Each structure stands twice: as structure tokens, then as C-alpha cells.
Amino acid sequence: MSAQRRDEGLVILGAGLAGLSAAYHAGPGARIFEAEARAGGACVTDREGPYSFDRAGHLLHLRTREVQRLIQKLLPGRFQVLARDARVHLMDTEVRYPFQANTFGLLPEVKGECVRRYLEAAVSEKKQPRNFREWTQAAFGKSISRFFFEPYNHKLWTISPSKLSLEWMKSYVPQPDCSRVIRGAFADIPEGGGYNAKFWYPQTGGIGILGQALSASISRLRLNARAVSVAPRRRTVDILGLGRIAWQRLISTLPLPVLVAILEQPPRRILEAAKQLHANSVIVVNLGVIRSRPNKTHWLYFPEAEYSFYRVGFPSNYGRMAPRGRSVLSAEVAVKAGTGWEGRKKLAGRVRRDLIKAGLLEKKDIIEKEYLQYLPYAYVIYDKNHSAARKLILDYLTSQGITSIGRWGGWEYSAMEDAILAGKQAVIRK
Ligand SMILES: Cc1cc2nc3c(=O)[nH]c(=O)nc-3n(C[C@H](O)[C@H](O)[C@H](O)COP(=O)(O)OP(=O)(O)OC[C@H]3O[C@@H](n4cnc5c(N)ncnc54)[C@H](O)[C@@H]3O)c2cc1C
Structure with a gap:
């Protein structure tokens, strides 16, 4: 991968990893607006006093040599x-x-x-399963589905797994063979497979150093x-404070509904399709605690409805995110799109309780920092309208x-x- 090309007339919107990578590979001609x-x-990684907080657990599960080489470079x-x-x-x-x-x-009766x-x-x-719930029941049986897949996915996606399609799950849901499922019920086997069995993470600085390194290597x-505002017919984009910019080719990494909303005179069918795009939002309640290793793992999943979060991460167990003797706990809570932020104080209180x-904090623990993050677009929801609406708009x-x-x-x-x-x-x- 090298940044040797010169791509005049190319304008890129958004400097997340997708936009930065496009600019990097296009070469010095491309202009990028964030x-x-x-x-x-x-x-990105937010620094708050002695603590560093990623925007939810961000671990690199790299499949390709190409991206591994780029990151090493x-x-x-x-x-x-x-x-x-x-x-x-x-x-x-x-x-x-x-x-x-x-x-x-x-318990023996539960695993039995x-x-x-x-x-x-x-x-x-x-x-033929018609939805994700039916698929998990067929693939893993009704009990594994009932104890884990159904409650966990309901909490994460904020809709019933019976309303989720199957398109997303192939790369994300590990499908161990029969012998592994049986052996895993009778012995503690560390290697578990799946897309995220290994991960790359910076020793220091948090995941944000990746975006920083990419942005440092591009010029415009x-x-x-x-x-x-984006005007496809005129081939221009209006940038707040900078005015009208002409493009020959536009790469956008804005969330699709945001892009449609700023398009000049899109056809009605595109506006209607955009209404069919749904995502959830995530609130991350990060705590900087004076205590080392409140849990020995990298992260825990919480399927049970009695817990507000679907996942709790321990970033200081895999990167230097807190000084010695201190830790970061990051509890991720999924909410319906655009909701939940007004009630964040109450939510943070519930998360602490x-x-x-869950045994991850004690009442006497000193919480030195509480830092909340809001991710307005988090997980794109694969419901029955997702595929057709997305295709119509992208085409x-x-x-x-x-x-x-990009993701959004x-x-x-x-x-x-x-x-x-x-x-x-x-x-x-x-
Ligand atoms: C909860 C959560 C956990 C995740 N965990 C992992 C993980 O463990 N591992 C992993 O590999 N991935 C993970 N991801 C996914 C990862 O964050 C994304 O795949 C990746 O960061 C997407 O990059 P992007 O460039 O597509 O989007 P973004 O990073 O969102 O970039 C889009 C950019 O566009 C900008 N923008 C928006 N509107 C405008 C506008 N009008 N004008 C100009 N700029 C604008 C935004 O500010 C932003 O900088 C996770 C995501 C979430 C939500």
C-alpha cells in the first residue's frame, strides 16, 4: 500500500478510518473535510486526567496481510x-x-x-430459518439460544432477534462444530475460535493512535x-465556513441518512428509502478506578436483562490506559437511535450499581473519573428493510x-x- 497517486478533483467527506484511508491511497491531490x-x-481515544478512553472497545481483528503491513508501516x-x-x-x-x-x-442441569x-x-x-432467532435455535438449540443469543442480541440491537435478518451474522457468530460444543460442555478449553480470537492493540496511546498516524500522513x-449541502448535478459540496467546493468525484463516509439529508433535491424514492434505515445508539459509561484489575479478562458479555449493559470492557488489561494501581472499566449500553443521553446521569448510577x-466494583472503590460517551450511530440494524433500502440509495x-x-x-x-x-x-x- 502506498500513497503515490495524485487524485485531483477527488473530494472526501469525513476523516474516520474510511475517509483517511481513501485520502492516503489517493495521494496528495485529494481533499478531505472533517x-x-x-x-x-x-x-479516537479521549484523554481525561490519567485515564484514556476509547469510544467503546476498539480492537483490531485483522484478516488481511495488507492492513497488517499498513499498520506496521x-x-x-x-x-x-x-x-x-x-x-x-x-x-x-x-x-x-x-x-x-x-x-x-x-450448573450441571443448565449445561445438560x-x-x-x-x-x-x-x-x-x-x-429454512426466517430470522436470526430461528437461526440460532436451529444452529445451537433452543436453550443456548434462550440463555445467550436471544437476550444478548435483544439488548445489543434494541429489537427482537426475530426481527433481525441473517445477512450480518456470518462473519460475527462463531459456529463451532458438534464435537467442540460437546467437549466445551465437559472441559474448560481456552481456545474458542471466532473472528475475534486474536486482536491487535497498541501498547500505549489507545486505538486513537491509528487514526492519528493515518491523518499525519495525508496533506489536504x-x-x-x-x-x-451536496449538489450532485452541479458537482459541488458546501462546507461550513469554507464555502462551495467543486468535485469530479465524491467519496462520502457520512452516515447514509445524514448524506441523504444534505443532498440537494434527491428523488422522493431515495428520501423514502432513507426512512427505512435504522441504527441503534450506544452510551459508554467509562470509569477510572483506583484499583488494579477488577476482572482478569479483556471484556465480559452480559446477556441478562437485569444488567443495563451488554458488554463491559477492561481496556487497562490490554493497553496502558491507566497508571499502575488504577483501571478503566467501560460499560456499553445500547439504546434506541438518538435516545438516552438526557437520562445519562441516572443511567450512570444504574451502571455503577x-x-x-456483577462483582466488578465494590462499594468502597474510589471512582476517580466518570466519563460518558455518546455514539449516535453505533450498530446498523439488519431488519427486513435494510438490504433493499441500502442498495437503492447506494446505487x-x-x-x-x-x-x-465505511461502517455508516x-x-x-x-x-x-x-x-x-x-x-x-x-x-x-x-
Ligand atoms: C460500539 C462500537 C464498537 C466497535 N468495536 C470495534 C472493534 O472492536 N473493532 C473494530 O475493528 N471495529 C469496531 N467498531 C467499528 C469501527 O468503529 C468502524 O468500523 C470504523 O471506525 C468506521 O470508520 P468510518 O470511517 O467508516 O466512520 P467514522 O469513524 O464514523 O468516520 C466518519 C467521519 O465523518 C465525519 N462526519 C460526519 N458528518 C460529517 C459532515 N457533515 N461533514 C464532514 N464530516 C462529517 C465524522 O465526524 C467522522 O469523523 C465499533 C463500532 C462501535 C460503534
Whole structure:
């Protein structure tokens, strides 16, 4: 990967990883405009006193040599590769993730039921599952589905798993074979598989150093430069404070509904399709605590409804995010799109109580810092309208000379590596 090209006439909106990667690979001609005062988008690290907080757990699960090489080139020696230690907190105990392959630690009658229903599903006649709930029941049996997949996914996506389609889950839900499921019920087996079995993470500085390194290697980046209107016919974009900018080709990484909202005179069918795009929001309640290692894992999943969060991360267990003797706990709470921020004080109080209930904090612990983050667009919801609405809008944009990419620009469940690859592909494939 190299930044040798010169791409005049190319304008990029948004300097998250997708936009930064597009600018990097396009070369010095490309201009990139970012609304915020810093680059990185969702891949930033906030520094608060002695603590560092990513915007929710951000770990690099790298599949491609291409992106591994790029990161080594940009940040030589700064990343370590770690084997995931993630668990599921259920019935007052912790079992290894992925749950379907690790029911070992559960009460004998519970894991017995999980295995029995798993085998029942394995030998039963296969019907085409119509939604994610039916799929988990068919793939793992009704008990594994009921104890983990249904409550966890309901909490994460904020809608019933019976309303979720199957398009997103292939790369994200590990599907261990039958022998692994059975062995995992009778023995504690550390290696659990899945897309995130290993991850890359900086030894120091938090995940934000990646966005920073990319932005430092591109030349025509304007910060505090919000796009407020895009005119495909005129081929211009209006940037707040900078005026009208002409483009021959536009790459947008703005959330798709935001881009549609600032398009000049889009067809009615595009406006209607944009109404069918749904995402949730996430509030991260970060705590800086005077205590070392409140939990030995990297993160815990919480399927049970009695806990407000779906996941709690321990970033100071995988990066230097707090000084010695202190720790960072990051509790992620999913809410319906655009909601929840007004009630954040109450929510933070509930999160603290839930952390005590889960044994991750004690009443006497000194919380030195409480730092809340709001991610307005978090997980794109794969409901029955997602695929058609997304395609209609993306095809229309392509016909207008606009390529919309990234997790929210492409309106998909994707990760940092995908954003980097999408940025490169967008400038290579013309
Ligand atoms: C809760 C959560 C956890 C995640 N965990 C992981 C993980 O563990 N591993 C992983 O690989 N990925 C993870 N991700 C995904 C990862 O954050 C994204 O894939 C990646 O950061 C997307 O980059 P992007 O450039 O597409 O979008 P963004 O980072 O959102 O970039 C878009 C940019 O556009 C800017 N912008 C918006 N509007 C305008 C405007 N009008 N004008 C100009 N600029 C504008 C924004 O400020 C932003 O900088 C997670 C995401 C979430 C929400």
C-alpha cells in the first residue's frame, strides 16, 4: 500500500478510518473535510486526567496481510497481538466466549439442557430459518439460544432477534462444530475460535493512535469543516465556513441518512428509502478506578436483562490506559437511535450499581473519573428493510458520482479493517 497517486478533483467527506484511508491511497491531490476538530471518527481515544478512553472497545481483528503491513508501516512496533480472553457473565458465573462452545462452567442441569437441546436441533429436520432467532435455535438449540443469543442480541440491537435478518451474522457468530460444543460442555478449553480470537492493540496511546498516524500522513485535510449541502448535478459540496467546493468525484463516509439529508433535491424514492434505515445508539459509561484489575479478562458479555449493559470492557488489561494501581472499566449500553443521553446521569448510577452486583466494583472503590460517551450511530440494524433500502440509495449515489463507504456510509456491520480496505478500494476502483 502506498500513497503515490495524485487524485485531483477527488473530494472526501469525513476523516474516520474510511475517509483517511481513501485520502492516503489517493495521494496528495485529494481533499478531505472533517466536521470535528480532530480526525479519527469512531477510532479516537479521549484523554481525561490519567485515564484514556476509547469510544467503546476498539480492537483490531485483522484478516488481511495488507492492513497488517499498513499498520506496521505507520506505527512500527506500537502494536501487540493478544489472544482474546472474553467471557459471558450468566447466572452469577463467567463462562468463556463463545458461549455455544463453552457451557462448561454452568450448573450441571443448565449445561445438560444446553447440550440436549443442541443435539435435538442437530438431528432435527432443517427448515429454512426466517430470522436470526430461528437461526440460532436451529444452529445451537433452543436453550443456548434462550440463555445467550436471544437476550444478548435483544439488548445489543434494541429489537427482537426475530426481527433481525441473517445477512450480518456470518462473519460475527462463531459456529463451532458438534464435537467442540460437546467437549466445551465437559472441559474448560481456552481456545474458542471466532473472528475475534486474536486482536491487535497498541501498547500505549489507545486505538486513537491509528487514526492519528493515518491523518499525519495525508496533506489536504481540513478539520472543523462540516459538509452541509451536496449538489450532485452541479458537482459541488458546501462546507461550513469554507464555502462551495467543486468535485469530479465524491467519496462520502457520512452516515447514509445524514448524506441523504444534505443532498440537494434527491428523488422522493431515495428520501423514502432513507426512512427505512435504522441504527441503534450506544452510551459508554467509562470509569477510572483506583484499583488494579477488577476482572482478569479483556471484556465480559452480559446477556441478562437485569444488567443495563451488554458488554463491559477492561481496556487497562490490554493497553496502558491507566497508571499502575488504577483501571478503566467501560460499560456499553445500547439504546434506541438518538435516545438516552438526557437520562445519562441516572443511567450512570444504574451502571455503577450493576457493576457492584456483577462483582466488578465494590462499594468502597474510589471512582476517580466518570466519563460518558455518546455514539449516535453505533450498530446498523439488519431488519427486513435494510438490504433493499441500502442498495437503492447506494446505487443512486453511484449514478451521481458519489461513492458512499465505511461502517455508516456503507450502512453495514463492519470493522476498522473493513473501513481501511473500503477507503483503498474506493480510490483504486474508478
Ligand atoms: C460500539 C462500537 C464498537 C466497535 N468495536 C470495534 C472493534 O472492536 N473493532 C473494530 O475493528 N471495529 C469496531 N467498531 C467499528 C469501527 O468503529 C468502524 O468500523 C470504523 O471506525 C468506521 O470508520 P468510518 O470511517 O467508516 O466512520 P467514522 O469513524 O464514523 O468516520 C466518519 C467521519 O465523518 C465525519 N462526519 C460526519 N458528518 C460529517 C459532515 N457533515 N461533514 C464532514 N464530516 C462529517 C465524522 O465526524 C467522522 O469523523 C465499533 C463500532 C462501535 C460503534
